[in-house]
Amino acid sequence: MAVFEITSNKGDDTVSLDKSLKSKSTLVRARNVLKRAERIEKLKFEDRWVDGQGALGLPKVRVEKISIGKKKKKKKDDDED
DSSP: OOOOOOOOTTSSSOOOOOGGGSOSOTTSSOOSSOOHHHHHHHHHHTTOOOTTOOSSSOOOOOOOOOOOOOOOOOOOOGGGO
């Protein structure tokens, strides 16, 4: 059995994390799965939630993804030709 020792130049026992593996923000992308509480909120907003209904076996809720489109180019006036 091999035993590996992690050493660093800084004197502590932590390992640096590569820049590509660090998350800049946890909610940068749109999630395609909602948590149970979020699904219930959305069902209440859509008037599909019945008070006293169980939290298990919830109906499906569509998650709208916000897409950022390309900016439209400004058209030049062709009448000046």
